[in-house]
Amino acid sequence: MDVLIKNICCIGAGYVGGPTMAVIADKCSDIEVNVVDINEERIKLWNSPNLNDLPIYEPGLSQIIERCRGRNLNFSTDVQNKIASADMIFISVNTPTKKKGLGAGQASDLKWVESSTRQVAKHAKGNTIVVEKSTLPVKTAKVIQNILESVQNSVEGNETTFQVLSNPEFLSEGNAINDLEFPDRVLIGGESENAINALSNIYKRWVPDEKIIHTNIWSSELSKLTSNAFLAQRISSINSISSLCEKTGAEINEVAKAIGTDSRIGGKFLSAGPGFGGSCFKKDILNLVYIYEYYGLHDAADYWNSVLKINDWQKKRISNYVIDKLNGTVSGKKITILGFSFKADTNDTRESPAIDICLDLLEEGALLAIHDPKVNQNQIKSEFEERNFNENQNWSYNPNIIENIKESHAILILTEWKEYQSLDWQDIEKLMIKPSWVFDTRLITDHNQIKKTNINFWRVGEITNKETHSFS
Numbered sequence: 001m002d003v004l005i006k007n008i009c010c011i012g013a014g015y016v017g018g019p020t021m022a023v024i025a026d027k028c029s030d031i032e033v034n035v036v037d038i039n040e041e042r043i044k045l046w047n048s049p050n051l052n053d054l055p056i057y058e059p060g061l062s063q064i065i066e067r068c069r070g071r072n073l074n075f076s077t078d079v080q081n082k083i084a085s086a087d088m089i090f091i092s093v094n095t096p097t098k099k100k101g102l103g104a105g106q107a108s109d110l111k112w113v114e115s116s117t118r119q120v121a122k123h124a125k126g127n128t129i130v131v132e133k134s135t136l137p138v139k140t141a142k143v144i145q146n147i148l149e150s151v152q153n154s155v156e157g158n159e160t161t162f163q164v165l166s167n168p169e170f171l172s173e174g175n176a177i178n179d180l181e182f183p184d185r186v187l188i189g190g191e192s193e194n195a196i197n198a199l200s201n202i203y204k205r206w207v208p209d210e211k212i213i214h215t216n217i218w219s220s221e222l223s224k225l226t227s228n229a230f231l232a233q234r235i236s237s238i239n240s241i242s243s244l245c246e247k248t249g250a251e252i253n254e255v256a257k258a259i260g261t262d263s264r265i266g267g268k269f270l271s272a273g274p275g276f277g278g279s280c281f282k283k284d285i286l287n288l289v290y291i292y293e294y295y296g297l298h299d300a301a302d303y304w305n306s307v308l309k310i311n312d313w314q315k316k317r318i319s320n321y322v323i324d325k326l327n328g329t330v331s332g333k334k335i336t337i338l339g340f341s342f343k344a345d346t347n348d349t350r351e352s353p354a355i356d357i358c359l360d361l362l363e364e365g366a367l368l369a370i371h372d373p374k375v376n377q378n379q380i381k382s383e384f385e386e387r388n389f390n391e392n393q394n395w396s397y398n399p400n401i402i403e404n405i406k407e408s409h410a411i412l413i414l415t416e417w418k419e420y421q422s423l424d425w426q427d428i429e430k431l432m433i434k435p436s437w438v439f440d441t442r443l444i445t446d447h448n449q450i451k452k453t454n455i456n457f458w459r460v461g462e463i464t465n466k467e468t469h470s471f472s
């Protein structure tokens, strides 16, 4: 008989847990969904009456929160009691790359997974299905299972039983609600048929049956890493081609369109840019590399490592190019940075290419005027400080784009925000110091408009207006 889920607890109210639970609560009004977190400030923001204060910006999210919060969706720090009343528990805690110890710089730090699993082991009651949602290295389900079983066995007369499932998220930030409502697939890995059915039945409320894939638990975990590694590999591939376009006169958008029409390649995820960011790609490839190394598969490890190397190279070549075009020195020069989030429609700055590129310019003495429609000054500051850059007097933040641009030598576009697509270049030219430069790493500017001005401009994957190609 199918297990009927009436009460869900999600541990971790972050970018994954928050939107995922909001959509489950929205689609299943008969299920009580409790999202818990140890971070009181975050929970306070999730409960904020002003929906603009939610801790995560995601198009469509605030409308769902408005509909469901207080109905069957609750946010709290009451981890213990919400675990105790749940039939199904999602683990959606952070799993960043380890900073020290064994596997530092490569393996995921599982301390938050472990501590939340211990809380589950201690407080859960009755038959409980535990779902790993965070991106985790292969075989983590075993770690979760072992902790649950050992704590469980150590308490005499304990009647709690656990089934562990892997149900990786495939959310692309900025599009998370759409990805949840209309997923390409839902992947559920596990052994217990009852548990798999219980979770499938939740998704079946809005996802067609054929899109719900069942695999063994290890295939599910590995598919998540592989999926992100393949996506990241596409970006490194197109970025490496962009450099060749700049030398030869080919245009990266034309090349992307031409290859994308081959149905075996497909047209998505072929936009050249400043390099990929976000919390997943780098972390997941590092994890994959770590696992290959562990099994002695060094050549395959090198292969995937090269995807990361090209990503770093792309960022570096952009900052070097800017410095080169500003006569080899940016010292004391004001440069306007448009965009700090790792992509548009999110306030997330984790691994944003803007961090490394800005730091390169700051190290060279540039004065940066940074703008982003959703990222605030404190977040930028903490990203710089985390990289040990504390000279905060050398950069400024202003929510007004035009104020930032005044007296700049150059504008560097790093995120493809809509606001930057319709700038009036003729007006902007009057505000800038001459010779002025615009560097567009996202191919969002209207170059026909810029051509009408005396602004020098460069767009990734295209030859600049002042250069001609030559094969000699």
Ligand code: UDX
Pocket: 169, 170, 171, 172, 173, 174, 228, 231, 235, 268, 269, 270, 271, 272, 273, 274, 275, 276, 277, 278, 279, 280, 281, 342, 343, 344
């Ligand atoms: C990714 C995966 O897409 C998602 O399935 C997974 O579960 C989590 O990781 P996310 O990191 O939110 O999602 O963003 P994504 O849209 O994949 O973009 C990642 C990075 O690649 C961004 O910095 C983006 O700007 C860059 N990118 C993406 C490109 O440079 N070019 C492209 O064509 C696509």
Ligand code: ADP
Pocket: 011, 012, 013, 014, 015, 016, 017, 036, 037, 038, 039, 042, 079, 092, 093, 094, 095, 112, 113, 115, 116, 119, 134, 135, 279
């Ligand atoms: P992701 O992008 O994977 O969602 P985030 O860092 O945005 O990652 O969110 C993870 C959340 O998990 C954080 O808000 C963190 O406070 C929370 N968390 C970590 N460990 C625990 C725990 N043991 N109990 C409850 N919440 C936790």
